[in-house]
Amino acid sequence: xxxxxxxxxxxxxxxxxxxxxxxxxxxxxxxxxxxxxxxxxxxxxxxxxxxxxxxxxxxxxxxxxxxxxxxxxxxxxxxxxxxxxxxxxxxxxxxxxxxxxxxxxxxxxxxxxxxxxxxxxxxxxxxxxxxxxxxxxxxxxxxxxxxxxxxxxxxxxxxxxxxxxxxxxxxxxxxxxxxxxxxxxxxxxxxxxxxxxxxxxxxxxxxxxxxxxxxxxxxxxxxxxxxxxxxxxxxxxxxxxxxxxxxxxxxxxxxxxxxxxxxxxxxxxxxxxxxxxxxxxxxxxxxxxxxxxxxxxxxxxxxxxxxxxxxxxxxxxxxxxxxxxxxxxxxxxxxxxxxxxxxxxxxxxxxxxxxxxxxxxxxxxxxxxxxxxxxxxxxxxxxxxxxxxxxxxxxxxxxxxxxxxxxxxxxxxxxxxxxxxxxxxxxxxxxxxxxxxxxxx
Ligand SMILES: Cc1ncc(COP(=O)(O)O)c(C=O)c1O
Ligand SMILES: [Zn+2]
Numbered sequence: 001x002x003x004x005x006x007x008x009x010x011x012x013x014x015x016x017x018x019x020x021x022x023x024x025x026x027x028x029x030x031x032x033x034x035x036x037x038x039x040x041x042x043x044x045x046x047x048x049x050x051x052x053x054x055x056x057x058x059x060x061x062x063x064x065x066x067x068x069x070x071x072x073x074x075x076x077x078x079x080x081x082x083x084x085x086x087x088x089x090x091x092x093x094x095x096x097x098x099x100x101x102x103x104x105x106x107x108x109x110x111x112x113x114x115x116x117x118x119x120x121x122x123x124x125x126x127x128x129x130x131x132x133x134x135x136x137x138x139x140x141x142x143x144x145x146x147x148x149x150x151x152x153x154x155x156x157x158x159x160x161x162x163x164x165x166x167x168x169x170x171x172x173x174x175x176x177x178x179x180x181x182x183x184x185x186x187x188x189x190x191x192x193x194x195x196x197x198x199x200x201x202x203x204x205x206x207x208x209x210x211x212x213x214x215x216x217x218x219x220x221x222x223x224x225x226x227x228x229x230x231x232x233x234x235x236x237x238x239x240x241x242x243x244x245x246x247x248x249x250x251x252x253x254x255x256x257x258x259x260x261x262x263x264x265x266x267x268x269x270x271x272x273x274x275x276x277x278x279x280x281x282x283x284x285x286x287x288x289x290x291x292x293x294x295x296x297x298x299x300x301x302x303x304x305x306x307x308x309x310x311x312x313x314x315x316x317x318x319x320x321x322x323x324x325x326x327x328x329x330x331x332x333x334x335x336x337x338x339x340x341x342x343x344x345x346x347x348x349x350x351x352x353x354x355x356x357x358x359x360x361x362x363x364x365x366x367x368x369x370x371x372x373x374x375x376x377x378x379x380x381x382x383x384x385x386x387x388x389x390x391x392x393x394x395x396x397x398x399x400x401x402x403x404x405x406x407x408x409x410x411x412x413x414x415x416x417x418x419x420x421x422x423x424x425x426x427x428x429x430x431x432x433x434x435x436x437x438x439x440x441x
Contacts, residue, residue, distance in 0.1 A: 001071045004043065007218060010036040019069055019219075020135050027213045036216045036328070038260065041067055045261045052232040052267070058083050061123055061226050067261070068127060069222050075134040077159045081114040081122035082226055086234050086390070091358040092371075096378050099437070104387040106374070107235065109227060112367055112396040117151045117178070119395040120224075120251070125151035127223040128212070133159040142166070142212035143200035145193050145247060146175040146317045147366070147395060149186070152212070157182040164209070166200040168193045170316045172399050192310045194322045215248035215325045224254025225261070231390060232267060239272045239390040241383065245369045246276035246285060246340065247318040249329040251392060256332050272390070274338035275382060277373030279365075282311035282319040283342035285326050289333070290340075297334070302327045314345060314403065315365040317395070339382055343372040347439050349406040351375065354436055356407065357429050364395040365403045379440045 003018040011034035016022050021030075028035055043066060051064055061082025065073060089106045096102040111120030129152070132140060140156060141164045142149050149165035156163045163184040167175060169191060179186040187203075189196040197214075204211035213219070231239055244251045252274050262268045278286045288305035292298070308321035323329075333340055345365075352368035355361060363371075370391055377383050397404045414420060 004066070004071060005039055005041050005069060007037040007039055009034050010038060018071075019131055022218075023135055023137070023210060027210075027217075035213065037218050038257065039069055039218050039222055045265055048229070048261065049265060049267065052229050054233065056233065058233075061126060061223065064226050064229055067222075067229075068226075069219055070127070070130050070134055072134060075130050076126070077129040077133060077155055078126050079114075079116040079122065079154075079158075081116045081126055082223075083230070084110045084113045086110070086230065087359075089359065089391075092374065092378075095433075095436075096383070100378055102378060102383060103385050104383055104389060105237070107239070107388070107390045108393050109230070109390055111392055111394050112361070112363060117147075117154050118398050119147045119151060120227075120392060121147045121151035121394075122155075123223040123226065124148060124217075124220040124250070125155035128152060128217075128219050129155035129159040129161065131219055132156070132161055132210075137210055138162060139207075139209045140164070140212065141200050141204040141209050143193070143197040144171075144212075145319055146171045146399065148212075150175050150178045150399075153179040153182045153184040153186075157184060164200075164203060166196040166203070168196045168316060168319065170313075170319075172316065172401065174399055174401060192321055193319055194307075194309075215250045215253065216328075217250070220250045221254045221257050224251050225258035226254075227251070227392070228255055228258035228262065228268075232262075235388075235390075237388045238268055238270075239388045240270065241275060241338075241377075241387050241389040242272040242392070243275045243277065243370045243374050243377070243389060244392040245318055245366045245373075245394060246278050247320045247366075248323065249276070249285075249325045252276060252329060252332060253325070271336040272338075273382075274333045274336045275373060275377050276333065276338070276340045277370045277376075278340065278342050279313055279315045279318050279348075279369060280342045280344045281313035281315070282308050282321055284308050284321060285323045285330065286340045286342035288323075288326060288340075289330060292330070293339075302330050315348070315369065315400075317364075317366045317399065318369070339377075341373055341376060341382075343369050343376060345369075348372055349403070350432070350435050350439060352403075353407060353409070354432050357432055362397040362404070362407065363393060364397050364399050367393045367395045370394075375436065375440060
């Protein structure tokens with residue numbers, strides 16, 4: 001089948017005609033060995049305007065088939081992911097207005113509602129599984145902090161492709177159960193994410209199996225860019241701020257790619273300021289960013305970042321201790337006028353409880369963290385009057401049993417009826433709000 005796309009090396013501009021060639025070159029540029037590429041579509045992007053029209057009712061991400069790296073629709077493996085509600089969270093808007101005198105709109109992209117495995121990694125799952133099926137691969141190796149391996153395990157099992165997932169020592173037991181449950185092979189490495197990556201690379205080389213290409217993987221970037229298509233299709237106003245929990249940074253890299261496509265079409269006029277939130281217990285990018293900003297971004301600032309070994313965190317999903325994407329990602333964040341910040345891990349549960357009471361949704365720690373980051377951004381003058389914020393809510397509670405248990409505030413065991421008092425729900429909610437206010441004063 002004729003290729004509808006080509007890949008262009010970011011280092012030397014060499015063109016790779018299709019994913020078949022890219023895979024057979026072990027996902028490297030055959031001219032310079034670079035691994036960062038941009039996918040271009042021969043059709044140009046004008047037809048995209050029709051796909052992002054309002055009033056359409058797409059079922060899944062494959063609504064954007066013409067701009068995804070697959071040639072034949074018959075290879076699609078899907079659980080109807082990628083088209084999720086974008087909700088207005090007016091309870092935070094009210095807080096901003098009443099407490100900080102700030103008028104802004106807060107939209108939340110409910111990626112926890114993705115039907116595959118309930119995280120925003122399902123978008124990558126469908127694209128990767130479909131592309132591997134099309135190019136006739138039946139084995140794949142991935143190193144993952146958890147959510148991406150869980151998504152791949154399900155989508156690849158649906159495509160009858162074997163997955164070898166290398167996860168760090170502290171990944172959630174449920175993640176291990178899910179991956180194994182789909183009949184895939186999971187290896188828990190006695191070390192951090194970096195150690196899991198090293199083992200995965202060696203295993204893939206030894207057995208000559210294709211290895212998931214990490215945060216610069218063009219398949220993942222192509223999948224994530226569709227978040228921006230969705231903003232265009234669904235929202236009346238284009239966002240001025242994007243907030244996401246940050247681990248390796250594929251989400252913002254997808255946003256960067258979408259702009260290359262959309263800007264020449266005049267569909268977008270500005271890049272949303274990227275406010276990316278790391279956990280305080282594993283925040284190499286936030287640490288590096290703060291240092292660079294405080295010294296006014298001196299020459300070579302983007303290459304100066306710490307490596308956190310064996311991070312002691314309760315959010316292992318986000319624990320990328322060696323952030324190899326930083327030199328590239330940080331420059332993009334700067335270009336957008338954004339920020340990389342750290343959210344105090346011990347505060348995350350309080351925000352999660354508030355979300356549960358106000359919106360009737362239980363979120364996992366990697367989803368509550370960016371909401372904590374939003375509160376921090378509101379309080380530290382990073383959100384302006386008139387801002388339109390889109391926040392990526394990336395996971396529900398399916399993954400982290402230890403975190404989920406923290407929703408329990410009172411021991412329910414009683415011995416006599418007199419211990420059972422009627423619930424004053426409104427008072428409970430206002431107490432939760434007071435707790436939130438205390439976190440930021
Ligand atoms: C729920 C959730 N949010 C955010 C992220 C961060 O993704 P990235 O930094 O690759 O864009 C992850 C990564 O595992 C995640 O699982
Ligand atoms: Zn090259």
